[in-house]
Amino acid sequence: MFGLNKALQRLIIADLPIIQKTSVRFKTKHVELPEIGHGVAFRRTVHYPEEYTVKPLDVTNLGGRDPKTGRMVVKGIGGGIKHKYHWIDWKRVGPKEGPPQVERVIKIIKDGCRTAYVALVAYEDKLKYILATNNMKAGDLIKTSCHIPRIPVRANEGDAYPLGALPIGTEVNCIEKYPGLGGFLVHSAGCYATISRKAPNNRIVIMMPSKKEFSLPQECMCTVGRLSNAEHADTPIGSAQKNRELGNRPRSGLWQRKDGRFGRKIRKPPPVKIITAKRGADPEVITLSCDRPFVKTLREQFHF
Template sequence: MQICVRLNQLKRQIRYKGNNNRDVFRNQFPSKKGRWQPFAKYSDIYEYTTEPLNFHRTGGRGPNGRIWNHKSGKGVKREFRWIDFNRTRFLDTSNIEDVYHERVAEFFFDKYSRTAKIALVINGINKRWIIACEDLEIDQIITTSCYIPDTPIFGLIGNAYPVGALVKDTIIHCLQSKVDADANLFRAAGTYGQIIDSTLDGKHVLIRGNDQRNHTVDKHCIATVGRVSNIEHDKERFTTFGQKARFGIKQRSGVWHKKRVHKLQPRTPVVINPKYMEKSNYYKMVLPYEDNLPKTSWTDWPQSYYDDRVKDI
């Protein structure tokens, strides 16, 4: 009872202090409709698993139950599959010659959750989801190594190497921007990076992405050879309103039309002021009528006949 009385007192105090304070009050007491949940990393809630996890969607609403983003909706129910972006997780990094082998068990593609295909790889009791690259096949053995030889090598599709171990012009994806971190570059469908120069200063490698941006990373950063699968993703287009709604994008009014604020008037013709012209260069020629033409030949016409009809402007 005391708590209810105290809340009513707070409401009375805030009611006369402006809208900003009322917004603060509402943020402290979220809506009871259950449409919003606090955001948290899956690693803080679960242990790694290959089973599908719940994917909560806010529908564009904030903690107070009001719409914060008018362009996002609920969409279809989707399941999240946890991708392991650290290929060296089960690798003994203290032994530079250690190689970790895995077998590709299956592929999975969910267009509502991720643009690229994913692959389930297995090694004994360990299994995980990774980003599938182009030309990767089932039952293919892929390896992960952190050894950098003296002479650069040609990497195999699906294998992970340090970027300092690969030759120039090698196509890579799932690149680490920092050593011993998760890969955060070239993960979307059809993306890739190309090694441009591996001899900058002996410690870093220059990589250019398919968006023509350059990235400089440490030579010990791990990358996977190949291009991300589903390379035709950039050519896909939304065709219906329902298709956008299933992806969680709210519908628009329809086909885009050019907006005009007022009627476009035709441009006025160019006007040249005669006073800025040189009179000696412009003449007005007047042709005689047939009635006034002399009957004799034009060679017999007097000079005064021309002087009267040639005038300066």
């Protein structure tokens, strides 16, 4: 009887399906982490309306977290004073022929969400914000034109002209990468780029603040002068509390930037980078798969 029971147990165990046990404790879920420095800012989110306005925009502080998943991405961001955001109109559009468009500076204000000062500009019944230059003040008249004359223009600080209309050696900011994009390069306080030389195919070479050289089309718009708040880079923060008010959390103190004790390597700047507009999608290629003549005739010249 004991042998029969043992045989039945082996038969029942052999017929059962094999079940793999998995530990719930070590079960993980793959989550795609956001990439830092690829167009997504983890400090704040600005709520833009549908149409342009000069009213201060509402801001949601993220504190270094991803807005979708809520995970901590950047540990050095957090806290800080909540500021309103002033919407900058990056496109300086003027007439392509005739005299330039004249605008008046209403006031210069400080924006807590950027380093350079902001200027409120009026033209007819329209208001807009632009980045203020170093010597710009309320009441100034600035010009905007898209015309490229034969003789270079002697522009004043704050005027907006194409790169091809300005003489060599002019200090510029808020430069377009290609025509119609809007001011894309040189936004920080006290920065400026210099028009170095003219290149073939109606292109202008500019030297950036990092000493790199870009070759841009001569139709790209730019603003003449150096950006305001030039002493920003040389002003110390002063205290740890002021750094927390700026939205920076304390770091460990173990990491130190490489100093000049052991010297540094002197490297020449990279060659000129030619910037062109983005190409559209390639057209779809249609391949004909017909293996017989299109025309039923005995003449060979009609056989394709």
